[in-house]
Amino acid sequence: MAASMPPRTDARQKTYADITALLGAFCFFLSALEYMVPKPLPFMRLGIANLPILLAADLLPLTWYLALALVKVFGMSVISGSLFSYVALFSLAGTLTAALAMWLARRIFGRLISAVGVSILGAVLSNAVQMGIASLVVFGDAVRLIAPPFLAAGLATGALLGVFAELFAGRSTWYARAMDETHG
Amino acid sequence: MDIFVALAAAGVIAFAAVSAYGPESGPVTAVLKGRDGEWVYPLSTDREVRVAGPLGDTVVEIRGKAVRIVASPCPNKTCIAAGAIDRPGQWLACLPNQVFVSVEGRRSDGGIDASAY
Numbered sequence: 001m002a003a004s005m006p007p008r009t010d011a012r013q014k015t016y017a018d019i020t021a022l023l024g025a026f027c028f029f030l031s032a033l034e035y036m037v038p039k040p041l042p043f044m045r046l047g048i049a050n051l052p053i054l055l056a057a058d059l060l061p062l063t064w065y066l067a068l069a070l071v072k073v074f075g076m077s078v079i080s081g082s083l084f085s086y087v088a089l090f091s092l093a094g095t096l097t098a099a100l101a102m103w104l105a106r107r108i109f110g111r112l113i114s115a116v117g118v119s120i121l122g123a124v125l126s127n128a129v130q131m132g133i134a135s136l137v138v139f140g141d142a143v144r145l146i147a148p149p150f151l152a153a154g155l156a157t158g159a160l161l162g163v164f165a166e167l168f169a170g171r172s173t174w175y176a177r178a179m180d181e182t183h184g
Numbered sequence: 185m186d187i188f189v190a191l192a193a194a195g196v197i198a199f200a201a202v203s204a205y206g207p208e209s210g211p212v213t214a215v216l217k218g219r220d221g222e223w224v225y226p227l228s229t230d231r232e233v234r235v236a237g238p239l240g241d242t243v244v245e246i247r248g249k250a251v252r253i254v255a256s257p258c259p260n261k262t263c264i265a266a267g268a269i270d271r272p273g274q275w276l277a278c279l280p281n282q283v284f285v286s287v288e289g290r291r292s293d294g295g296i297d298a299s300a301y
Binding site: 038039040041080081082085087090105109112113114116117118120121124128134138139140142144145146147148151152154155158159 | 185186187188189190193194196197200201203204205215217259260262265266273274275277279280282284286
């Protein structure tokens, strides 16, 4: 009897894996959508592929959360064709830093910070990290010209994405069930 | 906390903007940065410059007091789609080919030629 019932922790791990897989697939899909939107300037992105990562901040423990962030970087890089170029490093560093900060912000501040604040934090931090790398690797001092519009775009798109995530989390039955399964 | 994060972000942006768009001096020039160095050309003379990058040559055209990228070996051509720039502080960039083009020098006085009362 005991052998046929998997321990509770295994069931929880399976739930985490399911959520990571589903949200990872959404990262791929949203990356494709993102790629279709023309970019007015290099670096400028809507960041919609970060929506699953934003939603996952409350659902997944850190290891699964970072795995999801890596899936997003991989998906984005495959779709934009930058996987085997150094451009993928920008995505990797920006996404991982932002993911870590967003996850920590949610754990430290809990309900004091909404998805809007978490999203702005992630977007601006991700852009700042990419500017830092651009400065070190390619553009040097010229980055000071790129930084203002790029960071401002992060604030605007981050806020919009956060509002959307907040609305989605409030209405989605899938999200409510996932919250139950991961916190119950 | 949301408001704190938003304000902190706005503060960083304001600082970045002040350090980027502070007063500059000298004539308006096109600054071309590539893998092998940096070149400065006056905007007043039309010319075409090839800047070498890891993927090949990015062709930069200076014409009619404006700069644009007319050809690039990069996959997405975002740098070409960005169009022409002519005011100090504006820039074009090709991340894959590591080319950066900016207009630098003295700022015009807000673009107003004359006013009357």
